[in-house]
Amino acid sequence: MMGGLLGLLDDIAALAKLSVSSLDDVSTAAGRATAKAAGVVVDDTAVTPQYLQGIKAERELPIVKKIALGSIRNKLLIILPVALLLNHFLPMLLPIILMLGGTYLAFEGAEKVWHRLSGVEEDKTPAVMKGPEAEKRIVSGAIRTDLILSAEIMVIALSTVAHQGFWSQLVSLIVVALVITVLVYGVVAGLIRMDDIGLRLAQKESAAMKKLGRGMVAAMPKVLAAIALVGTVAMLWVGGHILLVNLGAEGVGWLNAPYDWVHHIELDIRESAGTLGGALGWSFNTLCSAIIGFGVGSVVVAIMHMATGHKAHAE
Numbered sequence: 001m002m003g004g005l006l007g008l009l010d011d012i013a014a015l016a017k018l019s020v021s022s023l024d025d026v027s028t029a030a031g032r033a034t035a036k037a038a039g040v041v042v043d044d045t046a047v048t049p050q051y052l053q054g055i056k057a058e059r060e061l062p063i064v065k066k067i068a069l070g071s072i073r074n075k076l077l078i079i080l081p082v083a084l085l086l087n088h089f090l091p092m093l094l095p096i097i098l099m100l101g102g103t104y105l106a107f108e109g110a111e112k113v114w115h116r117l118s119g120v121e122e123d124k125t126p127a128v129m130k131g132p133e134a135e136k137r138i139v140s141g142a143i144r145t146d147l148i149l150s151a152e153i154m155v156i157a158l159s160t161v162a163h164q165g166f167w168s169q170l171v172s173l174i175v176v177a178l179v180i181t182v183l184v185y186g187v188v189a190g191l192i193r194m195d196d197i198g199l200r201l202a203q204k205e206s207a208a209m210k211k212l213g214r215g216m217v218a219a220m221p222k223v224l225a226a227i228a229l230v231g232t233v234a235m236l237w238v239g240g241h242i243l244l245v246n247l248g249a250e251g252v253g254w255l256n257a258p259y260d261w262v263h264h265i266e267l268d269i270r271e272s273a274g275t276l277g278g279a280l281g282w283s284f285n286t287l288c289s290a291i292i293g294f295g296v297g298s299v300v301v302a303i304m305h306m307a308t309g310h311k312a313h314a315e
Helices: 002-021 023-036 038-052 057-089 093-118 134-161 166-202 207-249 253-272 274-314
Strands: none
Touching: 057 093, 057 134, 057 166, 093 134, 093 207, 093 274, 134 166, 166 207, 207 253, 207 274, 253 274
C-alpha cells in the first residue's frame, strides 16, 4: 500500500516537474491561441452590451457577473472536454466545426447588415418594462449566444495548440478561457458603467470635471454604436476568413481556388508595396474574407427567411 502511495507521489512529482519545464511553451501557446481568437472576441464584446439596454444601473454589474460565470461554465465544463475528446478521437471534425461556426458568424453579421438596410425598427422597450422575468431571460439569452461564440473561440485556440501534448493543450485552453472571459466581460462592465462615471464627474465642482463628465455621457451612445458596427464587421471578417482558410486547407480543386487566389495576391502586395506591404496585404485578405462572409451569410439569411416564411404560412 505504501509502495503504491510512494509511486503515486513520484508520478505526481514527475508531472509537476514536466509542467514546470514546459511552462514557457504553454504560456507561449496560450498567447498565440488567444491572439488567434481575437477577432471573435471583438464580436463577443460588441454583442454583450446589447443585452443590457434598459436595465437599471444597480443591476447591470450583477447581470454581467452572471453572464461571465455562465461563460466560464460554457468554456470549461462543456466546450473544453468536448473539444479535447474530438481532437483526440475525431480530429477530422474540428475543421467542420470551425466552418459551421464561421458560417454562423457570417450569418449573424449578414443578418445585421440586411436588417439595417431594411429600415425595420427594433423593439426598444426597456427590459425593466417587460416584466419580472426579463432579467432571467436576458441572462439565459446572453449565455446561449456566448456558448456559440465561446465554442468558436475555443476551437480556434485548440487548432493553434493541437500539435502539443494533452496536458499542454488542457492548460493552454484553460488559460485562454479565463483570459478571454476576463477580457470580454471586464470591457463590457467598463463600457456599461461609463455613463454613470460621467454623471458623477458632471456633479463635481471642477469645471473641467463637469465638462469631461458631460462629454462621456454624450459620447457613450456613439461609442456603443461604433462597437456594434465593429462587431458586425468582425463577424463577417472572421467568419469569412475561417471559411476561406479551412476550405483552402482541404486542397480540393475548386474549393481551394478562392484561398489560392487571395493568398497569392496578398503575397504579391506584400512583396511589391515596400514598408506598407504587410498592412496592405492584410487589408486585402481581410476585405476578401469579409466579402466571402457577407456572401455566405446572405445565402444563409435567405434560406432561413424562406424557411421561417414557409412555416408561418403553413401555420
